[in-house]
Amino acid sequence: MRKLKIGVIGGGAVGLLLTAFLSEHFNVTLYTRTEQQADIIRENGIKVTGVTKKSLNPQLIKSIPQYHEEVLFVTVKQYHLTNILDELEKLSARTIIFLQNGMSHIEQLSRLKQHQLFVGVVEHGVLKKCENEVIHTGEGRIVVAPFQPNNDYSILATISEKTNREFPVLLEEEWYPLLAKKLLVNAVINPLTALWKVKNGQLVTNPSFQNTVHMLFQEIWGILELDHFDEYYEYLLAICEKTAENESSMLRDLKHGNITEVDSILGYILNRATSQNKDVPLTTFLFHSIKGLERNC
Incomplete structure (x- = not known):
């Protein structure tokens, strides 16, 4: 059975943690902001310590924003979103999940009318130790909700089903x-x-x-x-x-x-x-x- 292709945009603490967990079930591409970080991860892999311990060598690490995947998790901080939104606006329709602190990005999402948009929160405790290592300080959940009415939940339901035991992704009805x-x-x-x-x-x-x-x-x-x-x-x-x-x-x-x-x-x-x-x-x-x-x- 073909594995779902997922892109994780952002090599910060949340992006590295997501890549580590999702890579066990799906074909994951991590998009870093710099080629330097991409090189470090290609050479040394991703390491998770703390309450969870993982070490993996992801196959696809890119710094060039190609975004071919059918599902994209956007994990960058809000002040790095502008250029990414410009790229996402050019893409054909797909599912995109935004995981940011704060809410100032909400006003910008109306630009992405062709996509299935979800917004969510990360309840895990996670700290970035270096370019390829994070400390998982507390287990939690990722909770997402549809940004538009009548969104198709099927892809997110697939992700939730596969990751439910170790890395729960939960769905709620209202985003606000x-x-x-x-x-x-x-x-x-x-x-x-x-x-x-x-x-x-x-x-x-x-x-x-x-x-x-x-x-x-x-x-x-x-x-x-x-x-x-x-x-x-x-x-x-x-x-x-x-x-x-x-x-x-x-x-x-x-x-x-x-x-x-x-x-x-x-x-x-x-x-x-x-x-x-x-x-x-x-x-x-x-x-x-x-x-x-x-x-x-």
Whole structure:
């Protein structure tokens, strides 16, 4: 039986983890941003350590965006999406799954009308150690939902069936609550830990920090217009406790002198607040604080 051909766009932590797991069941091509990373992976393979241990030598590693595969997972950060969207717009119809933090990319997906589009979140804990190695810090799921009505679920159902035991890919019906829930968590944890230079757990163990967490949560909640306030606040606190010893991705980016994803996370919330004629002083303060810290890196 012919194996499904899948392309993974992006050689970051999520892209490497996806390639490692999906390659066991499908013909996977990993598209890296640089030829240097492609060469390293061709020579040394991909290594996964942590809660999962894997070592594999994927056959197809490319830095040139050919994208011949029938399914594409887009795992790059949002500030690298522009050129990729230009290439995807030229392709014939296929299934494309976007796995980004934040939601600012949502407005750009209308360009890709010919494709079956899905958006999703990654619940795994994963850190990129070097160009070909990731640390799997926590098992989780990939959860996706259709971006357009009447999408064909058959290909995603095939992926889900094959990977269900070790690397679950789950399907939900509505994309907005799925992405908004993840955004809410990222919008609170990332900027506060990055500004205060603390690990996630200190947001709940330090009473003064937790007071600010609650105020910021309330402010963002009002902009995202979600339901079940108490349930989602408890979920946020649980994430802080579960990842207590972790550093947020935004804090790590600042430590390493990298651009953060503050535009796609808090920037999206600021744009929604403007369209709703609402003031969000805490979000505004945090956005400009992180942008200022980026410039000092």
